[in-house]
Amino acid sequence: MNNNAIGVFDSGLGGLTCVRELNRLLPAEDIVYFGDTARIPYGTRSRKTVMSYAAQDAAFIKRHNVKIIIAACGTVSSVAAEDESFAGDTLFTGVVLPAARAACAATKNGKIGVIGTSATVRTGAYEKAVRSICPGFEVIGVACPLFVPLVENGFAVPGDPVTALVADRYLAPLKSAGVDVLILGCTHYPLMEDAIRSCVGGDVALISSGAEAAKYACTLLTSLKMLNGSEGGGTNTYYTSDSARMFAESASLYLGGEVNGKVIKVSLEELTRFQA
């Protein structure tokens, strides 16, 4: 039994798709979340900058005595896939391996599609993860850099023609390749599910990388007997590097309901002091 919180961080709000699943699976757990909204997006930045931001984010989360850190960010998870030193000796997971395992279990024809930010796709991290599990599987990765701006600027409304057109263009190579599983390799993408589903059709299984990371954390904490033993529900606490009001206004979209916890602003000056 371990009553410390579960720590989750992301470049912004996308990681809340992981928190939503954690709340569903593990309602007794306390969650500490950090979303780096003053420096989002990470997916268009260099490897060095992403690593530096991720190290600061993880160090900030660690100060809250968490029992596990989840990098609920496709970009951080991909770029840091072979270098998770910033988590130190705290239990850690990104979203890449959990999503790759789920995709390998779901595919029937061995053809798996992956969509993510430019930085994510450039690393080939999802492909490597899938091949480490099932070496014979084919993996097709496509960068969809406009998906996050579409979500953040109100274009991810079912039936929006702009979003449909962008989705059609990005996803065409995956349709031609005949993938039967598609990994949403960025935690923002579940909000684009309607457009993605309309484009790829009903027979392709969509894997939410944030939700899979939550399921994996649940399995890990259960098997290590590290679940929270308290009676009653856990509390969520959200930290953000830009305006708390702006975070709270948008968060319900990702959480699928009211923002269920305090939202606290942490300044970048404070954040950079937490370097691992």
Place this chain on the structure above:
Amino acid sequence: MNNNAIGVFDSGLGGLTCVRELNRLLPAEDIVYFGDTARIPYGTRSRKTVMSYAAQDAAFIKRHNVKIIIAACGTVSSVAAEDESFAGDTLFTGVVLPAARAACAATKNGKIGVIGTSATVRTGAYEKAVRSICPGFEVIGVACPLFVPLVENGFAVPGDPVTALVADRYLAPLKSAGVDVLILGCTHYPLMEDAIRSCVGGDVALISSGAEAAKYACTLLTSLKMLNGSEGGGTNTYYTSDSARMFAESASLYLGGEVNGKVIKVSLEELTRFQA
């Protein structure tokens, strides 16, 4: 005569549309440019965060003994319109007033459109600037938050149907209002000129805020007898907070030619030490 450099900063690469015009008008001047590519975009962030980034950017530029600072960023110029304290006693201009003056001179029917980031339009800075010059003019401001991501992700190609669709949607209220001048209130937007032009038609005058700021700086330095007296051409030096390679790869698109100077990375740690 003053042989110090002209300092220019922006959230990223958009300010290079101002540098391009400075190079054309004042080929003898040295230019020091800073693009905050590790923290771009500014236009979706809170006022407080934008002011804090702008203060650091300006303080960094000031260390290079510049004779004038140009905030070649629509967001910074709008948000800081009534608080330019971060420039200290150095000569300073943003893009708002120069663009507003040009728009007032160009309009025949007194109906001026302004497009910019969400932060820019929220401030109403362009409207206030126009009305301070010509109180009777009508100003219609529209936020176009997807334009910068479209430019940065390769969608600003003449004839691209996604870009045309987005431009049509954003610009529809300006067409209905019958504006005869449109201020491109974000220094990225000249790269969207084809799509904007196709949408609004040939009779609407487009005002590039970056180019207008360059023209204003030229007028100011000339009238104050602060132009560079050296023989021969000036040098451009570009500083960027993310990868120098990535900056150099994209910069030619904004400069309309080869990157004509050294590109040097400055770390965020170094940048935040330069707080005004």
